[in-house]
Amino acid sequence: MPARRIGRARRVPVALLLPAAIGLLFLLLPLVGLLARTPWATLPQRLTEPGVLTALRLSVQTATLATLLCLVLGVPLAWLLARVPFPGRRLVRALVTVPLVLPPVVGGVALLLVFGRRGLVGSWLDETFGITVPFSTTAVVLAQTFVAMPFLIIAVEGALRGADTRYEEAAATLGAGRWVTFTHVTLPMVAPGVAAGAVLGWARALGEFGATITFAGNYPGRTQTMPVAVYLALETDLEAAIVLSLVLLAVSVVILASLRDRWVSAP
Amino acid sequence: MDWLTRRPTLRLTGSVNVVSTAKSCTRLRTTLAAVGVLAVLLVTGCADDRAEPPGADDGTGGELTVFAAASLTESFTRIGQDFQAAHGVRVTFSFAGSSTLAAQINQGAPADVFAAAAPAPMATVVDAGNAADEPVTFVRNQLVIAVPKGNPDGVTSLRDLTGPDRKVALCAEQVPCGAAARAALDAAGVALTPVTLEQDVRAALAKVRLGEVDAALVYRTDARAAAAEIDGVEFPESVEAINDYPIVVLTDATNPAAARAFVEYVRSDPGRAVLTSAGFQVP
Numbered sequence: 001m002p003a004r005r006i007g008r009a010r011r012v013p014v015a016l017l018l019p020a021a022i023g024l025l026f027l028l029l030p031l032v033g034l035l036a037r038t039p040w041a042t043l044p045q046r047l048t049e050p051g052v053l054t055a056l057r058l059s060v061q062t063a064t065l066a067t068l069l070c071l072v073l074g075v076p077l078a079w080l081l082a083r084v085p086f087p088g089r090r091l092v093r094a095l096v097t098v099p100l101v102l103p104p105v106v107g108g109v110a111l112l113l114v115f116g117r118r119g120l121v122g123s124w125l126d127e128t129f130g131i132t133v134p135f136s137t138t139a140v141v142l143a144q145t146f147v148a149m150p151f152l153i154i155a156v157e158g159a160l161r162g163a164d165t166r167y168e169e170a171a172a173t174l175g176a177g178r179w180v181t182f183t184h185v186t187l188p189m190v191a192p193g194v195a196a197g198a199v200l201g202w203a204r205a206l207g208e209f210g211a212t213i214t215f216a217g218n219y220p221g222r223t224q225t226m227p228v229a230v231y232l233a234l235e236t237d238l239e240a241a242i243v244l245s246l247v248l249l250a251v252s253v254v255i256l257a258s259l260r261d262r263w264v265s266a267p
Numbered sequence: 268m269d270w271l272t273r274r275p276t277l278r279l280t281g282s283v284n285v286v287s288t289a290k291s292c293t294r295l296r297t298t299l300a301a302v303g304v305l306a307v308l309l310v311t312g313c314a315d316d317r318a319e320p321p322g323a324d325d326g327t328g329g330e331l332t333v334f335a336a337a338s339l340t341e342s343f344t345r346i347g348q349d350f351q352a353a354h355g356v357r358v359t360f361s362f363a364g365s366s367t368l369a370a371q372i373n374q375g376a377p378a379d380v381f382a383a384a385a386p387a388p389m390a391t392v393v394d395a396g397n398a399a400d401e402p403v404t405f406v407r408n409q410l411v412i413a414v415p416k417g418n419p420d421g422v423t424s425l426r427d428l429t430g431p432d433r434k435v436a437l438c439a440e441q442v443p444c445g446a447a448a449r450a451a452l453d454a455a456g457v458a459l460t461p462v463t464l465e466q467d468v469r470a471a472l473a474k475v476r477l478g479e480v481d482a483a484l485v486y487r488t489d490a491r492a493a494a495a496e497i498d499g500v501e502f503p504e505s506v507e508a509i510n511d512y513p514i515v516v517l518t519d520a521t522n523p524a525a526a527r528a529f530v531e532y533v534r535s536d537p538g539r540a541v542l543t544s545a546g547f548q549v550p
Contacts, residue, residue, distance in 0.1 A: 112477055112479060116477060116478070117478055117479055118477070132434075134462075134479050135463050135479075213466060213470075214470075217436070217462065217474070218463055218464045218466065219461070219462065219463055219464060220464075232441045232464075232466065233441070234366075234367070235364065235366040235367070235439070235442055235466075236441045238370065
């Protein structure tokens with residue numbers, strides 16, 4: 001067995017192996033930097049501080065809600081972009097990626113200008129229903145959805161465009177309507193793409209900082225997510241910030257790894 | 268993470284498909300580029316009220332890099348221009364929260380002078396052995412209540428900020444303006460539940476400017492810089508929370524002579540004139 005492994009390793013071209021190794025190193029070294037500065041001795045005591053668990057719970061809850069919102073709105077949008085030719089489709093496809101190029105803080109300001117008390121939609125919400133969105137947990141979810149949805153749409157649209165449309169055509173010739181075709185043929189076929197997009201979106205939502213602190217502000221238990229807590233901890237205590245970052249990292253790795261085994265790797 | 272990229276098998280049914288895909292990709296790329304340019308324009312448009320000049324220079328020749336608290340943005344930019352005119356030294360500023368700047372300096376960021384908005388972040392720089400001299404207090408700053416122009420709610424004291432319908436933004440207690448706000452509220456005996464604890468004084472002020480909160484506790488200088496859009500209401504308890512601004516030449520200064528000259532210029536009469544007109548008090 002070892003001989004075969006070496007033989008296989010030899011066949012990997014250096015031109016690919018070297019940049020791959022450098023790339024991996026580049027991605028992992030910052031993590032090593034965090035681990036090297038972690039105050040292991042005081043770790044248990046720091047982890048049990050009341051603010052940590054509150055921020056972590058809020059982060060996981062809001063990121064999950066944002067991912068669900070992304071799925072509900074993003075999958076149909078991706079399907080529309082991939083399957084229905086309409087005028088201006090290319091423009092819409094480009095506009096969908098705006099949150100990717102927009103600095104998150106600008107995204108937060110933009111959300112305020114729409115959903116804020118004086119905003120385009122927010123002023124109507126405030127006057128008609130007495131609802132103010134900014135500085136609420138809803139605002140956190142909206143900010144995360146705004147930045148995470150493009151990831152999901154791009155992944156799902158890519159999967160849809162890569163999928164063989166002949167199965168859908170076959171379903172149509174057998175009498176299935178577009179909705180039945182979508183739920184029984186298209187969706188199962190692109191499920192891995194949807195799962196990958198949801199995971200990307202969830203991870204992006206979990207790490208969201210700029211739009212959140214601008215649109216939702218910072219208040220413990222209501223809008224203070226882990227990334228916001230990390231930023232404020234950084235103001236006074238580097239080690240506390242590192243501990244919070246590690247907690248966020250550990251939780252996301254555990255959740256992503258368990259999801260992978262349950263859904264994505266299955267057959 | 269191979270499962271992330273796993274997709275259903277891609278089958279190309281004809282060369283026409285390939286061509287059309289390539290063409291639409293090019294168009295998509297053009298549109299994307301246009302969107303990118305738009306975003307850059309948006310950002311540049313939004314950046315002018317924070318006016319953050321490019322980062323640190325190498326400091327050779329007539330160059331000087333000054334790390335200064337965000338609340339010094341307007342006055343130090345003015346002083347930098349005057350100093351350059353007087354001494355022929357080009358001054359580059361990096362404005363940010365004092366604690367952030369202190370952390371950057373302690374991690375080896377190249378800077379000649381550090382001006383902080385409070386003694387605490389300065390102390391971390393001194394303790395790390397990065398200060399060349401003893402820091403000196405060059406100005407003081409006091410809190411005011413920032414309210415929308417014309418003071419629509421008729422706010423005259425801290426007590427007016429309490430009440431279920433009042434939305435108030437404070438700075439987080441980790442940053443100097445938040446610590447000062449806490450001290451002032453304690454001195455007044457006012458219990459206040461803010462809707463948000465902002466990461467720095469400019470962010471708190473922005474929430475008032477956007478009309479998202481009814482009031483915020485900010486420095487008098489910040490209120491004065493935004494006088495076109497907001498009013499600053501003075502309140503007596505602010506004397507309990509006066510912030511000292513220390514300035515120091517850093518150990519790793521590449522241009523120590525120019526750095527000392529800059530610190531002296533800040534404390535000279537022309538420098539003080541700029542600072543007092545911005546609303547600072549001279550010690």
